[in-house]
Amino acid sequence: MDKAATAQNSFWNDTGRSGLTAWIFSTDHKRIGLLYLYSTTGFFLAGVILGLILRIELMAPGRTIMDPRTYNALFTLHGVTMIFLFILPGFPGAFGNLVMPIQIGASDVAFPRLNLLSWWLYMAGALIALSSLFTGGGPPDTGWTFYVPFSTRTGTNVTLAVFGVFVIGFSAILTGMNFITTIHRLRAKGMTWGRLPLFTWSLYATAWVQILATPILAITLLLVMAERLLGTGLFDPGRGGDPLMYQHLFWIYSHPAVYIMILPAMGAISDIIPVFSRKPVFGYKMIAFSSVAIAAAGSLVWGHHMFTSGMSDRAVLVFSLLTFIVAIPSAIKVFNWVSTLYKGSISLEAPMLFALSFILLFSIGGLAGLILGAAATDVHVHDTQFVVGHFHYVMFGGTGFAFFAAMHYWLPKFFGRRYREKPAIIAWGLMFTGFNILYFSMKILGMRGMPRRYYDYLPEFADLNLAATVGSWILALGVAMMFVNLVSGLLRGEPFTGNPWGGATLEWSVATPPPTENFAEEPVVTHGPYDFTAAGRR
Amino acid sequence: MDGQRHTIIGYGTLTAVWVALLLLTALTVGITRLELGGYRVLGALVVASLKGGLVIAFFMQMKSEGGLLRLFLLIAVVTLAIFIGFTFFDVLYR
Amino acid sequence: MEHGGHRDGFAAKLGMWLFLFTEILLFGGLFLLYAVYLRRYPAEFAMGGRQLDWMLGTANSVILLTSSLCAAMGVTALQRDESRRAVGLLCATILCAAGFLAIKYFEWSAKIGHGVYPGSERLKSGPAGESIFFSLYYMTTGIHGLHVIIGAGLLAWISVRVGFGKIPADNLILLENGTLYWHLVDLVWIFIFPLYYLVL
Ligand code: HEM
Numbered sequence: 001m002d003k004a005a006t007a008q009n010s011f012w013n014d015t016g017r018s019g020l021t022a023w024i025f026s027t028d029h030k031r032i033g034l035l036y037l038y039s040t041t042g043f044f045l046a047g048v049i050l051g052l053i054l055r056i057e058l059m060a061p062g063r064t065i066m067d068p069r070t071y072n073a074l075f076t077l078h079g080v081t082m083i084f085l086f087i088l089p090g091f092p093g094a095f096g097n098l099v100m101p102i103q104i105g106a107s108d109v110a111f112p113r114l115n116l117l118s119w120w121l122y123m124a125g126a127l128i129a130l131s132s133l134f135t136g137g138g139p140p141d142t143g144w145t146f147y148v149p150f151s152t153r154t155g156t157n158v159t160l161a162v163f164g165v166f167v168i169g170f171s172a173i174l175t176g177m178n179f180i181t182t183i184h185r186l187r188a189k190g191m192t193w194g195r196l197p198l199f200t201w202s203l204y205a206t207a208w209v210q211i212l213a214t215p216i217l218a219i220t221l222l223l224v225m226a227e228r229l230l231g232t233g234l235f236d237p238g239r240g241g242d243p244l245m246y247q248h249l250f251w252i253y254s255h256p257a258v259y260i261m262i263l264p265a266m267g268a269i270s271d272i273i274p275v276f277s278r279k280p281v282f283g284y285k286m287i288a289f290s291s292v293a294i295a296a297a298g299s300l301v302w303g304h305h306m307f308t309s310g311m312s313d314r315a316v317l318v319f320s321l322l323t324f325i326v327a328i329p330s331a332i333k334v335f336n337w338v339s340t341l342y343k344g345s346i347s348l349e350a351p352m353l354f355a356l357s358f359i360l361l362f363s364i365g366g367l368a369g370l371i372l373g374a375a376a377t378d379v380h381v382h383d384t385q386f387v388v389g390h391f392h393y394v395m396f397g398g399t400g401f402a403f404f405a406a407m408h409y410w411l412p413k414f415f416g417r418r419y420r421e422k423p424a425i426i427a428w429g430l431m432f433t434g435f436n437i438l439y440f441s442m443k444i445l446g447m448r449g450m451p452r453r454y455y456d457y458l459p460e461f462a463d464l465n466l467a468a469t470v471g472s473w474i475l476a477l478g479v480a481m482m483f484v485n486l487v488s489g490l491l492r493g494e495p496f497t498g499n500p501w502g503g504a505t506l507e508w509s510v511a512t513p514p515p516t517e518n519f520a521e522e523p524v525v526t527h528g529p530y531d532f533t534a535a536g537r538r
Numbered sequence: 539m540d541g542q543r544h545t546i547i548g549y550g551t552l553t554a555v556w557v558a559l560l561l562l563t564a565l566t567v568g569i570t571r572l573e574l575g576g577y578r579v580l581g582a583l584v585v586a587s588l589k590g591g592l593v594i595a596f597f598m599q600m601k602s603e604g605g606l607l608r609l610f611l612l613i614a615v616v617t618l619a620i621f622i623g624f625t626f627f628d629v630l631y632r
Numbered sequence: 633m634e635h636g637g638h639r640d641g642f643a644a645k646l647g648m649w650l651f652l653f654t655e656i657l658l659f660g661g662l663f664l665l666y667a668v669y670l671r672r673y674p675a676e677f678a679m680g681g682r683q684l685d686w687m688l689g690t691a692n693s694v695i696l697l698t699s700s701l702c703a704a705m706g707v708t709a710l711q712r713d714e715s716r717r718a719v720g721l722l723c724a725t726i727l728c729a730a731g732f733l734a735i736k737y738f739e740w741s742a743k744i745g746h747g748v749y750p751g752s753e754r755l756k757s758g759p760a761g762e763s764i765f766f767s768l769y770y771m772t773t774g775i776h777g778l779h780v781i782i783g784a785g786l787l788a789w790i791s792v793r794v795g796f797g798k799i800p801a802d803n804l805i806l807l808e809n810g811t812l813y814w815h816l817v818d819l820v821w822i823f824i825f826p827l828y829y830l831v832l
Contacts, residue, residue, distance in 0.1 A: 181643050211650055
């Protein structure tokens with residue numbers, strides 16, 4: 001880091017240890033946040049490359065560059081990397097750590113050492129999962145869902161990969177514990193629950209999901225390991241077990257987990273949109289409440305992943321019905337964001353562009369989710385490229401774009417330097433275009449019956465697949481451009497000072513970059529997080 | 539606020555709870571020897587929940603904690619109950 | 633904690649409870665499977681349960697309840713500044729843990745000696761429900777046993793700190809959290825015991 005840009009007491013200049021150890025043993029939430037940022041975005045970029053390779057294979061029918069086994073291994077690796085190494089830990093780990101303690105006026109999280117441990121566990125889990133590629137029977141080929149019976153029978157090294165994910169789950173639990181405790185105990189004077197920034201609210205809801213759902217994943221994965229190592233037969237129909245119970249347990253975790261992915265993204269958007277509309281957020285209470293409602297309702301709907309599995313018809317009915325309930329709080333948020341924009345004085349800078357495209361892409365993905373959540377239509381598109389299109393829209397178009405919005409919004413504050421605006425906007429344009437070409441094609445393909453997880457397809461699907469692959473290149477070009485612009489800007493760009501966008505949350509009231517202890521003296525909060533007039537007066 | 543609690547639970551109370559727990563253990567063993575059919579599981583679970591309640595209230599001192607922790611415990615238990623209960627929408631009617 | 637400079641005992645306790653919830657849900661997954669399979673194989677579960685020695689199970693219940701009592705009294709002792717007595721009570725707790733594990737060890741080895749373990753020939757050739765029962769039994773008691781070991785280790789470390797402790801207030805928080813963990817181990821057993829040893 002360039003010393004010139006940083007004030008003397010900035011967290012970049014923390015004395016004590018030196019070199020790498022000053023980072024990987026630091027308990028400062030900002031440094032841990034950056035560790036998470038570097039590692040999760042690193043895995044994201046690796047995952048993008050894997051995705052591109054998958055798309056090249058699908059460019060033309062028949063074998064293009066790899067055999068079916070390799071394809072299986074690659075989409076598994078792509079899925080596991082994106083889900084467990086990027087998107088689940090990404091938002092809470094990186095921006096939750098960087099921003100949340102400052103937003104509530106605290107000097108750090110409640111348990112700084114556990115926080116560091118959580119990053120270490122995450123890295124250890126990632127390394128264990130990745131080492132499964134080179135050991136035992138080689139790269140797992142089950143898909144990121146590790147469905148039995150295949151995952152208990154395949155000769156590939158599922159055991160190790162699953163263990164890695166188990167360790168990462170531990171890390172998520174620690175983060176969740178830490179954040180809930182922090183938000184309860186370390187709010188500054190005057191920081192009432194009604195003044196909590198919406199990003200912090202969303203992290204609070206997320207943390208509860210992390211705590212209550214992740215243990216189910218842990219036990220499920222332990223059972224898969226036991227099944228492989230000891231032959232417990234608990235999921236083996238030949239021995240009296242029920243493979244559907246695996247699916248239940250897996251989705252009891254993994255459906256709430258998609259809210260771990262999306263809630264913090266929604267929170268970031270709720271913070272960004274008012275700032276760039278120069279207008280207090282519309283319906284603060286409803287947005288905060290809907291975060292909690294999504295977290296709660298999200299725990300009731302896991303069965304909608306199993307409509308075609310042979311589950312009882314009554315369960316299909318119940319879970320389908322409940323699924324529609326989750327749509328309500330999500331829609332509440334969308335309406336509130338749009339109402340915030342209404343009559344605001346909107347300034348279309350990079351963070352806002354990403355935020356606006358988040359709303360659009362998430363809505364497309366979310367509405368497609370209703371098609372999947374209605375049992376009658378799901379039967380037709382289950383396990384097709386439609387599903388792949390759907391979850392890329394919500395996870396990449398949703399959480400991914402929100403993550404990019406957050407990077408453009410918050411990172412200058414922490415680096416003290418800014419990226420260049422024009423390349424950021426061009427990169428955004430490329431990504432947005434490429435994204436839609438890529439995944440909309442996949443949705444249509446799915447509607448027309450192209451299944452997912454195949455390296456080959458019927459000739460009539462060729463045109464759209466070619467389009468999708470070209471789209472993936474445009475998208476990747478945009479991603480590359482965005483990262484180059486961000487990295488060069490944050491390291492060598494113009495100095496970034498003060499509060500150029502006029503944010504009213506506490507992180508904008510501290511020095512740039514923030515000092516190690518965040519606040520020189522404990523702040524006293526006198527106004528709400530989106531009260532721009534009160535914030536301007538200070 | 540909810541924080542600094544200074545209630546100390548005396549040795550006598552703790553011992554009394556322990557005796558109650560032992561009696562309840564004897565009771566579980568007892569009722570599961572009776573011919574109650576399907577109610578045996580129910581009976582065993584009810585007694586186990588009572589025992590669990592005693593452990594939580596006295597040994598884990600939940601009795602003297604504020605409402606916040608109790609609410610949280612309730613959330614956790616209800617969540618687990620939902621996970622188990624909703625699975626039975628499938629299992630019961632398959 | 634280090635940064636703020638002031639100790640927040642309630643935060644530590646809140647964090648611990650949140651962690652305990654994750655433990656409850658971890659075992660909850662196993663109880664979920666138990667419930668589902670009990671409904672499917674009631675007769676086989678009864679048969680399996682009868683093969684377990686309920687006397688040993690009862691003995692272990694008594695041992696764990698007693699250990700919990702000692703742990704709880706340990707907290708009371710430290711609150712009354714009787715750190716010597718606290719250490720003694722903790723040692724009693726750890727002793728109980730050892731007794732529990734010893735009994736478990738004999739139970740398991742007897743069962744394994746009879747060819748009853750996950751994937752064994754005997755279970756494979758027997759009724760499917762029985763194999764499910766014992767697989768669940770081994771998984772549940774195995775993971776529980778692991779928690780007993782971890783809990784005992786934790787309490788041992790804490791009792792050393794209490795024994796030589798200079799900052800009683802810090803140790804009290806530590807001890808309270810350690811015993812909370814221990815009570816959870818007891819709590820889980822309270823449910824394992826009737827479900828596996830007694831049901832039918
Ligand atoms: C340039 C970026 C990306 C490209 C080109 C891409 C492409 C693909 C392709 C071609 C598949 C396999 C479809 C199939 O045959 O079933 C796939 C699967 C998947 N992708 Fe992506 N993807 C990208 C980014 C992402 C992101 C950002 C995420 C999550 C945050 C993600 C999550 C997944 C998941 C979970 C799967 C499913 C893997 C499985 O079936 O087990 N992808 N992606």
